[in-house]
Every structure is written in C-alpha cells, then in structure tokens.
Amino acid sequence: MNVFIDNKRGAPIYDQIYSQIKAQIINGELKEDEALPSIRNLAKDLRISVITTKRAYDELEREGFIYTLPAKGCFVAPKNVELLREESLKKIEEYMQKIAQLAVSCGLSKEEVVEMFMMNWEE
Structure with missing residues (x-):
C-alpha cells in the first residue's frame, strides 16, 4: 500500500490518507480481506500522529471500505x-x-x- 502525504496541498492529512486508501480499494490495488498496516505502523512510516491515522481509518470503516478485527487489525472490506x-x-x-x-x-x-x-x- 502506497500513501504519500503532500504538505503543500490544502487537504488535511487524514483526508489525504483516507482518499488514497479509498482509491486503492476502489481500483483494486488493495484486495478484499487484505490486511492494512496497523494504525501505529502507518503513523510511524508517514511520520504523523497516530490520531491522524486513526481518524482516516475510522472514516474508511464508517463508509464500509474497511473493517476491524480486535487484536488482529484492519482489513479491506468486501466490495459493496x-x-x-x-x-x-x-x-x-x-x-x-x-x-x-x-x-x-x-x-x-x-x-x-x-x-x-x-x-x-x-x-
């Protein structure tokens, strides 16, 4: 999974993460039931706050693009x-x-x- 943060863009960082992951799910780059990086690992890789990453994942889950299994992580939801x-x-x-x-x-x-x-x- 590739996510790039552009600090020059006007979009909030969580929205950039959300939009890029969502696009990768829609176009099939991320497959159904594929594990996403943990919130902490993605935040560390992107050098951002865990809260920011969590907000992006929460939005993706709220819209049905990902699901969370306790103690296992976040996964790409079956395409609706x-x-x-x-x-x-x-x-x-x-x-x-x-x-x-x-x-x-x-x-x-x-x-x-x-x-x-x-x-x-x-x-």
Whole structure:
C-alpha cells in the first residue's frame, strides 16, 4: 500500500490518507480481506500522529471500505457494489454541477448542453 502525504496541498492529512486508501480499494490495488498496516505502523512510516491515522481509518470503516478485527487489525472490506455505484454517482453529480455553471457562464442553453453531451456519448 502506497500513501504519500503532500504538505503543500490544502487537504488535511487524514483526508489525504483516507482518499488514497479509498482509491486503492476502489481500483483494486488493495484486495478484499487484505490486511492494512496497523494504525501505529502507518503513523510511524508517514511520520504523523497516530490520531491522524486513526481518524482516516475510522472514516474508511464508517463508509464500509474497511473493517476491524480486535487484536488482529484492519482489513479491506468486501466490495459493496451499491456503495461503489453511489461513489460514482456522486462524482457524476459534481461534474454535472461544474458543467452547468460553465454552460451558464458561456450563455449555453440546456438544449445545447444536452446536444454536446449526446455527441460525446455517441463517440
């Protein structure tokens, strides 16, 4: 598992850890039931607080990406197809909001935007 912390980014460190592990789970780099580094070991490797690492793991567990077995550690949860679909829908909605804002600023009508979308869809 590779996690890199970028201190120049505006994102909080726990969020960077959370986002990178989540992305690795979604794209299959981390496999179902694969053990994650312990909270303490990851914190030591990244030279950050255990509290920060724990917060990232707690968020991943809360969203169903990992599970914890007492005295054994944290593991990648079985992929929940519905959860992954929701994640994709959320991204699509975010892109659509940006498209709508750009379209309004360019003076495009809904019909023109739909036409552009349909042309891209067909390609």
